[in-house]
Amino acid sequence: MNRRQFCLATAALGTVGLSGCATRSVWDDVADTKYHTYYDQINAFYISQDQSQFVILSDRFHYIFKTQGVIPLLKSNLRSRYIVDIQNMRMPEPSAANELPINGNLFFALPVSKLNPSELSQARALGFNIASDSQKQKAVEVAKLRDIDVDGTGEFLVKVVAIYGHRYAPKAGVSYGNSEHFYRQYNVPVVQERTSVNAAKALGATIVTPITLAADGVLLLLGLPLLAVFVMAGGLH
Structure with a gap:
Protein backbone atom coordinates (compact mmCIF):
# COMPACT_ATOMS: atom_id res chain seq x y z
CA MET A 1 0.00 0.00 0.00
CA THR A 33 -35.44 11.41 26.97
CA LYS A 34 -38.31 10.20 29.09
CA TYR A 35 -41.11 11.93 27.18
CA HIS A 36 -41.76 13.29 23.72
CA THR A 37 -44.81 15.40 22.82
CA TYR A 38 -46.31 15.70 19.34
CA TYR A 39 -49.37 17.68 18.27
CA ASP A 40 -52.15 16.21 16.16
CA GLN A 41 -55.05 17.86 14.36
CA ILE A 42 -58.13 15.79 15.21
CA ASN A 43 -60.67 15.82 12.37
CA ALA A 44 -63.59 13.57 13.27
CA PHE A 45 -65.26 11.24 15.77
CA TYR A 46 -66.88 7.94 14.81
CA ILE A 47 -68.57 5.09 16.66
CA SER A 48 -68.83 1.54 15.34
CA GLN A 49 -72.26 0.26 14.38
CA ASP A 50 -72.28 -2.20 17.30
CA GLN A 51 -71.31 0.68 19.63
CA SER A 52 -68.26 -1.18 20.91
CA GLN A 53 -65.58 1.14 19.49
CA PHE A 54 -65.01 4.88 19.57
CA VAL A 55 -62.75 6.22 16.81
CA ILE A 56 -60.87 9.49 16.51
CA LEU A 57 -59.39 10.34 13.10
CA SER A 58 -56.64 12.80 12.28
CA ASP A 59 -54.66 13.42 9.13
CA ARG A 60 -51.74 11.51 10.65
CA PHE A 61 -53.23 8.72 12.76
CA HIS A 62 -56.28 6.66 13.66
CA TYR A 63 -57.07 6.27 17.36
CA ILE A 64 -59.40 3.40 18.27
CA PHE A 65 -60.83 3.20 21.79
CA LYS A 66 -63.20 1.02 23.73
CA THR A 67 -66.31 3.17 24.20
CA GLN A 68 -67.44 2.29 27.74
CA GLY A 69 -68.88 5.53 29.13
CA VAL A 70 -68.77 7.53 25.89
CA ILE A 71 -71.78 6.08 24.05
CA PRO A 72 -74.54 7.28 26.44
CA LEU A 73 -73.19 10.81 26.11
CA LEU A 74 -73.02 10.65 22.32
CA LYS A 75 -76.56 9.24 22.08
CA SER A 76 -78.11 11.85 24.37
CA ASN A 77 -80.23 14.63 22.89
CA LEU A 78 -78.02 17.00 24.92
CA ARG A 79 -75.09 16.32 22.57
CA SER A 80 -75.68 19.50 20.54
CA ARG A 81 -75.06 21.51 23.75
CA TYR A 82 -71.74 19.96 24.74
CA ILE A 83 -68.49 21.83 24.97
CA VAL A 84 -65.97 19.07 24.22
CA ASP A 85 -62.25 18.84 24.82
CA ILE A 86 -59.73 16.00 24.38
CA GLN A 87 -57.30 15.95 27.29
CA ASN A 88 -54.27 14.13 28.72
CA MET A 89 -53.56 12.00 25.67
CA ARG A 90 -50.61 9.80 26.60
CA MET A 91 -48.86 6.83 25.02
CA PRO A 92 -47.25 4.62 27.68
CA GLU A 93 -44.41 2.25 26.95
CA PRO A 94 -45.67 -0.58 24.70
CA SER A 95 -45.78 -4.01 26.31
CA ALA A 96 -45.64 -5.70 22.89
CA ALA A 97 -44.06 -4.87 19.54
CA ASN A 98 -47.40 -5.04 17.70
CA GLU A 99 -49.25 -2.40 19.70
CA LEU A 100 -49.09 1.31 20.43
CA PRO A 101 -51.36 1.91 23.44
CA ILE A 102 -52.87 5.32 24.15
CA ASN A 103 -55.15 6.72 26.82
CA GLY A 104 -56.72 10.04 27.66
CA ASN A 105 -59.88 11.85 28.71
CA LEU A 106 -62.90 13.30 26.95
CA PHE A 107 -64.08 16.43 28.74
CA PHE A 108 -67.78 17.31 28.33
CA ALA A 109 -69.22 20.56 29.73
CA LEU A 110 -72.73 22.04 29.72
CA PRO A 111 -73.59 25.68 30.56
CA VAL A 112 -76.30 25.46 33.23
CA SER A 113 -77.94 28.70 32.05
CA LYS A 114 -78.78 27.07 28.69
CA LEU A 115 -80.54 24.03 30.17
CA ASN A 116 -84.20 23.76 31.16
CA PRO A 117 -85.23 21.68 34.24
CA SER A 118 -85.78 18.54 32.14
CA GLU A 119 -82.37 18.87 30.51
CA LEU A 120 -80.74 19.43 33.90
CA SER A 121 -82.28 16.16 35.08
CA GLN A 122 -80.99 14.38 31.97
CA ALA A 123 -77.50 15.75 32.55
CA ARG A 124 -77.54 14.59 36.15
CA ALA A 125 -78.67 11.13 35.04
CA LEU A 126 -75.69 11.00 32.65
CA GLY A 127 -73.33 11.69 35.52
CA PHE A 128 -72.66 15.41 35.06
CA ASN A 129 -71.66 17.33 38.17
CA ILE A 130 -71.03 20.97 39.05
CA ALA A 131 -67.68 22.05 37.64
CA SER A 132 -64.77 22.93 39.88
CA ASP A 133 -63.13 26.32 39.36
CA SER A 134 -60.43 24.81 37.14
CA GLN A 135 -63.00 22.82 35.12
CA LYS A 136 -65.13 25.92 34.65
CA GLN A 137 -62.09 27.85 33.43
CA LYS A 138 -61.30 25.05 30.98
CA ALA A 139 -64.90 24.99 29.71
CA VAL A 140 -64.83 28.76 29.08
CA GLU A 141 -61.45 28.51 27.32
CA VAL A 142 -62.64 25.71 25.04
CA ALA A 143 -65.91 27.53 24.30
CA LYS A 144 -64.03 30.66 23.21
CA LEU A 145 -61.63 28.60 21.11
CA ARG A 146 -64.54 26.93 19.33
CA ASP A 147 -66.65 30.09 18.92
CA ILE A 148 -69.35 28.95 21.36
CA ASP A 149 -71.20 31.76 23.10
CA VAL A 150 -71.26 31.13 26.87
CA ASP A 151 -71.63 33.19 30.04
CA GLY A 152 -68.21 32.95 31.63
CA THR A 153 -69.62 33.88 35.04
CA GLY A 154 -72.29 31.17 35.11
CA GLU A 155 -72.17 27.60 36.37
CA PHE A 156 -71.21 24.58 34.28
CA LEU A 157 -71.88 20.89 34.58
CA VAL A 158 -69.01 18.61 33.57
CA LYS A 159 -68.27 14.95 33.00
CA VAL A 160 -64.85 13.49 32.25
CA VAL A 161 -64.67 10.09 30.56
CA ALA A 162 -61.46 8.04 30.49
CA ILE A 163 -60.68 6.40 27.14
CA TYR A 164 -58.23 3.57 26.42
CA GLY A 165 -57.15 2.23 23.06
CA HIS A 166 -54.43 2.08 20.41
CA ARG A 167 -52.89 4.29 17.74
CA TYR A 168 -52.61 3.26 14.10
CA ALA A 169 -51.21 4.69 10.88
CA PRO A 170 -53.63 5.12 7.92
CA LYS A 171 -52.96 3.06 4.82
CA ALA A 172 -50.88 4.92 2.25
CA GLY A 173 -52.87 6.52 -0.54
CA VAL A 174 -56.28 6.05 1.15
CA SER A 175 -58.45 9.08 1.99
CA TYR A 176 -60.50 8.50 5.13
CA GLY A 177 -63.65 10.55 5.66
CA ASN A 178 -62.39 13.90 4.38
CA SER A 179 -65.97 15.20 4.15
CA GLU A 180 -66.59 14.56 7.85
CA HIS A 181 -64.14 17.07 9.31
CA PHE A 182 -65.10 19.04 12.39
CA TYR A 183 -66.37 22.57 12.15
CA ARG A 184 -63.24 23.41 14.18
CA GLN A 185 -60.35 21.01 14.39
CA TYR A 186 -58.90 19.98 17.74
CA ASN A 187 -55.17 20.60 18.15
CA VAL A 188 -54.30 17.92 20.69
CA PRO A 189 -50.92 17.30 22.37
CA VAL A 190 -50.01 13.62 22.70
CA VAL A 191 -47.26 12.67 25.16
CA GLN A 192 -45.23 9.57 24.28
CA GLU A 193 -43.29 7.81 27.00
CA ARG A 194 -39.84 6.71 25.83
CA THR A 195 -37.25 4.57 27.57
CA SER A 196 -34.10 2.85 26.39
CA VAL A 197 -36.24 -0.24 25.80
CA ASN A 198 -38.82 1.29 23.51
CA ALA A 199 -37.08 4.39 22.17
CA ALA A 200 -36.85 3.06 18.61
CA LYS A 201 -40.44 1.78 18.65
CA ALA A 202 -41.82 5.02 20.07
CA LEU A 203 -39.99 7.10 17.47
CA GLY A 204 -40.66 5.14 14.33
CA ALA A 205 -43.27 2.46 14.94
CA THR A 206 -46.28 2.39 12.66
CA ILE A 207 -49.05 -0.18 12.88
CA VAL A 208 -51.44 -0.11 9.93
CA THR A 209 -55.05 0.73 10.75
CA PRO A 210 -57.78 -1.95 10.73
CA ILE A 211 -60.13 0.72 9.32
CA THR A 212 -60.94 0.16 5.65
CA LEU A 213 -62.87 2.11 3.05
CA ALA A 214 -65.81 0.47 1.24
CA ALA A 215 -66.52 1.10 -2.44
CA ASP A 216 -69.36 3.49 -1.54
CA GLY A 217 -67.06 5.51 0.73
CA VAL A 218 -68.33 4.09 4.03
CA LEU A 219 -65.64 3.57 6.66
CA LEU A 220 -65.51 0.05 8.08
CA LEU A 221 -63.92 -1.24 11.26
CA LEU A 222 -63.52 -5.03 11.22
CA GLY A 223 -66.32 -5.19 8.66
CA LEU A 224 -68.79 -3.01 10.60
CA PRO A 225 -69.73 0.51 9.43
CA LEU A 226 -68.47 3.50 11.35
CA LEU A 227 -71.07 6.18 12.10
CA ALA A 228 -69.87 9.77 12.10
CA VAL A 229 -70.48 11.98 15.13
CA PHE A 230 -70.48 15.50 13.75
CA VAL A 231 -69.10 18.40 15.77
CA MET A 232 -70.57 21.78 14.93
CA ALA A 233 -69.99 25.18 16.49
CA GLY A 234 -72.15 24.33 19.51
CA GLY A 235 -70.95 20.79 20.15
CA LEU A 236 -71.83 17.36 18.80
CA HIS A 237 -74.46 16.82 16.11
Missing part, protein backbone atom coordinates in the same frame (compact mmCIF):
# COMPACT_ATOMS: atom_id res chain seq x y z
CA ASN A 2 1.49 3.38 -0.98
CA ARG A 3 1.33 6.45 1.21
CA ARG A 4 -1.67 7.94 -0.60
CA GLN A 5 -3.68 4.71 -0.26
CA PHE A 6 -2.72 4.46 3.41
CA CYS A 7 -3.92 8.00 4.09
CA LEU A 8 -7.22 7.41 2.32
CA ALA A 9 -7.81 4.20 4.26
CA THR A 10 -7.00 5.92 7.54
CA ALA A 11 -9.39 8.77 6.72
CA ALA A 12 -12.12 6.30 5.84
CA LEU A 13 -11.68 4.46 9.13
CA GLY A 14 -11.77 7.77 10.97
CA THR A 15 -15.01 8.70 9.26
CA VAL A 16 -16.61 5.38 10.22
CA GLY A 17 -15.50 5.84 13.79
CA LEU A 18 -16.92 9.33 13.97
CA SER A 19 -20.17 8.18 12.38
CA GLY A 20 -20.48 5.40 14.93
CA CYS A 21 -19.91 7.84 17.79
CA ALA A 22 -22.48 10.24 16.34
CA THR A 23 -25.02 7.43 16.02
CA ARG A 24 -24.47 6.36 19.61
CA SER A 25 -24.77 9.97 20.74
CA VAL A 26 -28.14 10.39 18.99
CA TRP A 27 -29.34 7.07 20.40
CA ASP A 28 -28.25 8.09 23.91
CA ASP A 29 -30.15 11.36 23.57
CA VAL A 30 -33.28 9.47 22.56
CA ALA A 31 -32.88 6.83 25.24
CA ASP A 32 -32.35 9.43 27.96
